[in-house]
Structures are given as C-alpha cells and as structure tokens.
Amino acid sequence: MLRARRFILPVVLLFNLLAAVQSGSASPQPAQSSATSAPGQSFDIKAAVDAYLAKMPPPQRARSDAYFEGGYWLMLWDFLMAVFVLWLMLHFRWSARMRNLAERITRFKPIQTVLYWVQFILVFSILTFPLGMYEGYFREHKYGLLNQNFGQWMRDQVVALAVVLVLGAILMVPLFGLVRRLGKNWWVWGAVLMIVFAAFVSLIAPVYIAPLFNQYKKLEDARIKDPILQMARANGIPAHDVYEFDASRQSNRVSANVSGFAGTMRISLNDNLLKRCTLPEIETTMGHEMGHYVLNHEYKGLVITGVILVIGFAFVNWGISYALTRWGAAWDVRGITDVTVLPLATILFYFYFFITTPINNTVERTMEYEADMYGLNAAQQPDGEANVDMLLGEYRKLDPGPAEEFIFFDHPSGRTRITAAMRWKAEHPESASAEEMTRKIF
C-alpha cells in the first residue's frame, strides 16, 4: 500500500509516527473470488462476494468490526488528548519557559529552535503516552494483533521518538527561519518546505528509518521472486530485487508496500504474506504495489499534499493571528516568529487535518482502488485477490456502510475490493481458480 498519510502531517503526524510504527501499517492486498459456479453470463457477482465474506467465522468478524469501529473513537480521543496537552503547555506557560531556557543556553536562533523542539516533543510524548500505551499496546493485545511483549514494544516506541526528535529538528529549524524572514507571508513557502521535507523523509526512509524497526533482506526464494520480477519487467518496472521484511516481529498482519522516493523506491513484502499466502495471492498483492509504482502515486500524492498543505497553513496563519491577539500576552507568546507559538500552531494544524479526514482518506482510498484495478489486470488472479482482501479483514472492517467507508477508510473495504475482483472475474471466466475459492484462510 501507499501510506499517503505519511506525507500529510509532517508536523502533527510526526507525533503519530509512534502509532504508525506500532501498528505496522502496510498495504492490504486483493483477494480471491468465491463463487462455486463457473463465471460467465450467469456469474452472480454479489453471491460470489458474499461467499468470500462468509469465509471469516462470525465471532472473528465481530471482533474485527469492534476493533475497527473502536478506532473511529480513538481518532477523536487522540485529537482531544493532543489538544488538551498542547493547551496546557500554553496556559501554564510551559512553552514560554522552554523558550526562556533555550535562550539562556545560546543566542544562536537555530540552536534555540532545536533546544525548544527537544523539550516540546519530550513533554508532549510523555503526557500523551498513557493513551498511546492503551491504544498501541494493551488494545492491540486485547484483539490479538500484537506479537510483542512490553519491552519489545517499548523499544520500538523509544526508537520512534528518537527518529521524530531528529527529523522534527531538521524541519523546525528552516521552518522557523522562514517565518522569521517572511513574517505573515510564511505559509506558501512553508508548504513548499514541507513538501521538500516529505520527499526527503520518503527518500531516506527505506534506507535509514525502516531498518530501525525491521530487518529487510532481498527475497531469495526463486519460486516467489521469479514470477514477481517477471511481472515487474512486463510492467516496465526496472526492478532487480524484491525485499522482504520481518513484520512478524510486530504482528501477524499481511502486508506489502512501496517505499522510497526516486532512487530509493522499492517494493517490499512482509514475511506474514509469504507465510500465510499462496503464490496467486502474493502475485495479486505485488500487482497492486506495482500499480502504485506505475501510476506514480508517490509523486501525485506529494502534489495533492502540497495543495492540502497550502490551504492548511493559510488556516494556521489566520488562526495564530486570531488567537495571539486574544491570548498572546497571557501565554507569553511574543508573536508568530517566537517558537513558543508551536503548541498553538500544532493545535490548529491538527484541527485542520482532523476535520479534513474524509478528504484525505478519499484521496488515499481512491489511489488504493486504482492500484487494485491495476493489480487485477497485471496478476489476473481475482480469486487470490479476494482471499487477500479477506485476510486484511482481520484488522479492517469488511462490510461498512457507504458513509462509513467514505469518512473513515483510507483503503477500500473488503466488500468493495472483492466486488471489484469478482466483477473482473465475471468478464474473465478463464481466471477462476477452484483452489483459491475453496482455500480455508482462517
């Protein structure tokens, strides 16, 4: 999958990197069809979809729904908790004290920004940690989705925090430099800077960040590798290697992803996919990932993110002016060029992304659907696609209502994906696989 979200909140979502890390999000795959009758004129697409959906036993289905629906509320609690903590920093002038300490240590502005950032992110992380621990550790265990003990999980959290510390400092220094130079006109160039930063993070991620959490190695098994590379060549992808990584360290979730940017772009699949899936299922998954690559989703995502960011920064700029005229003195924030403004800017930015969640999800979900279409045509394994879609149903609600899917889903739901696969299969009866249809996947 493509993690569009990764672009979206360079600042706010830096905090959520922690959550992304422990949920080990990667992209889902397509699954196989279920109809027992031969496809063709009489092929009943809906019946075929329902047969696939019925593969998951009802208790497991209920658990998956409860897990995913609980996530809707967690989005709200995460937002409210972050806003509360950030407001505390302003109201009790902790933010001003962090700035004062930084100013006592050095007169050099960029170093002051770094010193402020370190204090800010540590306080924020510590105060939001209890909710993060419930969400990322206890709740994941409750639903059987985490393979780590507390020490292993905590280790990943600390590493993620270190990454956020370093990357955040790399972003904050030029960002506040821009604000000091341009004043209230910072927001357009701020958005440009953010895009450059997102591309930079994307570029270094496969080489310097991902290996901090998982071991990556070249896929050696010729029975898997050869058909994948064959498909890559057929689709004009100059790949010589496919990577596999040990996602089973964190969970049993099946996934694959395209990561990197320009020269570091690569396709990786996780060991759970290799262990739990058949070759047709792996092929259709890889077809989906190749779709992201060939359709240039990474670059298109950056452009769309740029538009979303410009609007968001304009809003943040307006909100800062509005709030500072009222509470600036009480919070001891000297103005927009003062780093002390960061908690306020973060509240506004987070609010913007919170209310535009359905838009951001739809942008991402639309690209995922495109990749599904691509994968179906590249791999020609609609039944394998349906089976993989079902496996993704372990952590994503399979059959939501249309409004629910529009608002909350950053990938198409199981029903949507399997319907696409069965529709494709109805027009390609020769692609039907009895083996995939009858395969027990749960």
Ligand SMILES: [Zn+2]
């Ligand atoms: Zn995808």
